[in-house]
Amino acid sequence: MDRRFFLRGLAGAACSVTAAPLLTSVTFAQGAGLGENRLVVVILRGGMDGLDVVRPLDLPDFARWRPSLSEGSLPLVGPFALHPGLSGLSGLWRAGELGFVHATSTPYRDKRSHFDGQILLEAGTGMDVEAGASRDGWLNRMLQAVPGLRADTAYAIGREALPLLAGQGPSRSWTPEVKLTLSAQSQLLLDHIYHEDALFRDSGAEAMALSEALSLAQMDAPEAPAQDQAAMPGEDRPHPDIDRLVDFAALRLRAETRIAAFSLNGWDTHRGQRAALNRPLSRLQRVVLRLRAQAGAEVWGRTVLIAMTEFGRTVRENGSGGTDHGTGGAMLLAGGALRGGQVLGAWPGLAEADLYAGRDLMPTSDVRAWAAWAMRGLYGLDRAVLEGAVFPGLDMGARPALIL
């Protein structure tokens, strides 16, 4: 049997599978839909250097590969130490609300293109499906597999379209920056104009409904303090654009929303990485700290945040104090529902012979498996659904201790 056809067939079947017996183990005890647990997925665009974020500092080869990228590390566990740019999260680490997966990657190999890598990361497919052939994202396929969800169960937040949540499953897409106030008559007339154009009709209806419903709710959200210029690495400081997104996400997650997703750019650190990584780390750290603060203890206690990237970077520093596109990377996990304080994943080693293609950290796990276990833990989704419909062809492997 042609494998690609088989996989596509499975993925396609998921769209209409809402009543199929595959789904019997979804837990509905907590009520309809996804229950009370929250999942936040952050796509880190540009290829985060996992080896710099979670540094295997005490391994003999590390200093040889990374002569200029080890300063200021904070011990985590075993040989691993944290980049100082995330030192604002050390309290969460001690509280067991922060964890990492190391040496993990999507199935993407060899071409090391950001753009194809991100397509695959969000599609959640394997290398046997051509980049761009999948019309929906894995997080959306998860929603397709759960009956009875409402559109505001899931939000893609930000200016850009987020393929991760695109698809037939009920979800919303919005940025809190849009302020739309229309008279009742204009709204009616716009409905009329959009009536025969499905894309404009759907997007327009959603835009109008959302801006009306949200403009009131947002007025309650506290304003972010003004930006502080000079900051030490790891210091928690506001990033107004991030704060807007996170505040909006927190507001939704405190209401009916259970899934939120957005993306952070700026991880492509080809040169001068010691300085270049501070800003994206500061923003990522802010996402975690601000979300924790804005969600409130109860919601945060039921939340897992997963930050994932399209690939890791070369083990060896390149000729310009940076790193080039690689393979194995790291994931950041946070949340009150997380079993944190661990660096998960089998460690592949840093000896020359241990590397992928002689240059990259060897991936020992599939990014999708961790996401799948998180969704299984949070929502009780059946393994067959996760391995068949959400991540077609994935082998989730043994269960990690991921969720409390």
Added chain:
Amino acid sequence: MIDRPSLAAIRFGFGLPLPEGAPVEPAMMLAALAGPDLAAFDFPASGLADVLPVLQAAQAGRMAMRAAPEDRAAYAAAAREAAKIADIATRSQFARALDSPDGFRERLVRFWADHFTTKPRNRPETTLPGALIEDAIRPHVAGRFGDMLEAAVLHPAMLAYLDQVASVGPGSRFGKRRGRGLNENLAREVLELHTLGVGAGYGQTDVREMAELLTGLDATAAEGALFRRERAEPGPETVLGKTYSGEGMAPIRAALQDLAQRPETALHLARKLAVHFVADDPDPDLVGAIAAAYRQSGGGLLAAYEALLAHPAAWVQTLGKARQPLDFTLAALRALGWRGRDVMALGARPLRRFILRPMAVMGQEWGRPNGPDGWPESLESCITPQGLGARIAWAMEVPDRLVKTLPDPEDFARTALGPAADARLLWAVARAETRREGVGLVLASPAFNRR
């Protein structure tokens, strides 16, 4: 039924009303493209020659600051000068699109500027992306792709943005002495984005050899792009089975010209052109025709455009693409009667408030594309709830602030859309409660947002 001149303006230009003297048939459009670049003459902007002195001043300013940290005046002055140049570049690009009868040229310049996306890394460098457009894109927009490729890849804007200035041959004298080595960024993107396309049959070894071949390239504020022998990896490099050896820039130029001639490049560029101008999922026959014309002409862009415009698929009635936020904004301004001089004279604050910031919320933050692959352009990525919401908000709120008297909405529908104004739209526009809302409905309509 949309007549061909209107369709030409909508699909290959910045929309209706037709500019006076606009070439609307393929032969006329191509003849205009082959002729002089009048828009650049009307609204000049700075190339590298004007930019380098500012970069030099900024460098001197940095040195002064290093010597005495409180001595910021020189750097601040240079940064202000740079901001002025970048501001004029932005306005000129908008003004050309508003005024030029040759809208196809302006659309093509945007297309290639996106193909060769660069981004500034600091304030003085905000001058560079515009300079690349003036130096590398406009002069070659109707010429040979190989020449545009050379000019763009070897431009300081690109050498800086994709880190070529930090890449050193590990076996070169400088590399050995300083322990420096390769940075693959530019080499990879030249193969993946600028020429062959990611689907082509190249591998990591080709990327690495290409990176070694590019070593020696550098850019300075004093000289612009230059070649430093002491940084170049010694020995020949083999990219896609062809070996390049020799001194200086010659082998680099030869490799870029060879890449431009590859059939994979022809196909990649043909597909990108068809996707940008015609459909997200273009007719394979259209792509094939453009690629064939490109190959047969030895990489001639005019021949490729001719094949595009000659193909019936390029003239289908269905408007299957969305105007990107910039094109939406410019088309709206044109339809509202704005001219280039209005954009040139607009204050800095209203420019930000009414044009640049709204464009950013629509999904296109001017000067800050996400990465070297440029802006997203598929219909679905433009017409998201938030993207469309931002367009509706702009359509309803901003025109009123930009023109003294808003036009009659029904007249405006005919001006802005011509034969593309459908019965539903005209029915609705006639029922708007105010001119402001009527004009807003026209600009928010599918007919205006599609192309």
